[in-house]
Amino acid sequence: MADRLMLLDSASLYFRAFYGVPDTVRAPDGTPVNAVRGLLDIITKLVTTYRPTHLVACWDDDWRPQWRVDLIPTYKTHRVAEVVAGGPDVEVVPDPLEVQVPVIRAALEAVGIRIVGAPDHEADDVIGTLATTATMPVDVVTGDRDLFQLVDDARDVRVVYTARGMSNLEVLTDASVVAKYGVLPSQYADFATLRGDTSDGLPGVAGVGEKTAAGLLATHADLEGIIAAAAASEGMSAGVRAKILAALPYLSVAPKVVAVVRDLPLAVPDTRLHALTPEQRADAFTLAETWALGTAMNRIVAAFDALEAP
Known part of the structure; x- marks a missing residue:
């Protein structure tokens, strides 16, 4: 075996x-x-x-x-x-x-x-x-x-x-995560950061749900790309851009909380x-x-x- x-x-x-x-x-x-x-x-x-x-x-x-x-x-x-x-x-x-x-x-x-x-x-x-x-x-x-x-x-x-x-x-x-959420497993931590999770007390980005989060990741690959696009006003609606920029203090710390540690x-x-x-x-x-x-x-x-x- x-x-x-x-x-x-x-x-x-x-x-x-x-x-x-x-x-x-x-x-x-x-x-x-x-x-x-x-x-x-x-x-x-x-x-x-x-x-x-x-x-x-x-x-x-x-x-x-x-x-x-x-x-x-x-x-x-x-x-x-x-x-x-x-x-x-x-x-x-x-x-x-x-x-x-x-x-x-x-x-x-x-x-x-x-x-x-x-x-x-x-x-x-x-x-x-x-x-x-x-x-x-x-x-x-x-x-x-x-x-x-x-x-x-x-x-x-x-x-x-x-x-x-x-x-x-x-x-x-990989395929079933994509089918469920529209993101790759490698994008899931960024997806969860954007969406938030009430069961863990993570607020997420106000006004950004699963569908918007998945769409942003499909377009910009990762959270870093999303923040860069919001700062440059590229490939993003004004409404979503405003939500991302308003959430920058949260987005600067949340990824470390959401990502599991892999090197203990x-x-x-x-x-x-x-x-x-x-x-x-x-x-x-x-x-x-x-x-x-x-x-x-x-x-x-x-x-x-x-x-x-x-």
Whole structure:
């Protein structure tokens, strides 16, 4: 089987699992484990469907890096929980999910899935770096459109998009990004900068929606070309030109916020998937018994076994 790396946008997936499995699913001590069980089943489906040889659970060591907030103060503001003045930003996470995150990490480690994060960076940046430096084809699994910028047919980097649910997974290539938005994946970050994204607190250029943004990029190639054309009053209507020029302070900082980092100095351990050793298997099933993960653990262990079957 040819090598293929799968990169999981971990938080995106465990949030999906949390909302997709009833929180009546609980461990013997009453702790909810719906997100844990759901995430294990999601990974089982992904591994069975796409048969990666390598797998990394990419982690948000910092879900809202200060350097991004310094550039755009509204970045993810709506996701910040109310905290004591002067305290660190805390992401709004439902209590029944927050208590499961340590169990999620323990379950991933129990089945041999490597967890990789980076100080002061989001999982997106870890994914960007690993996808860019990989020496094999890559599948990025996410419900986040920002990662469409990583799609690259020439390097066989695809996005497995989960927004429509695990039964309606969508594999995005160059052609499908163009079909969806009218821009190439290499233009997607500029497209998102122009359009804005309320889910990330990015205002975008006032009055410029997806259609206008795609048209500008088709004509001027990139954000730099669009700004140059607006400054020179070339190839642009007066109305659009005025909108671009009014947004120059935003456009001077937003690209750095929107673009995923691709050059983090990551120390990545061996990410190859293996059938569990007898010792790992015993530990995994002990963890499963403690947290009532039951058949979800059985299924993921069997899926890893199947990868090594002839």
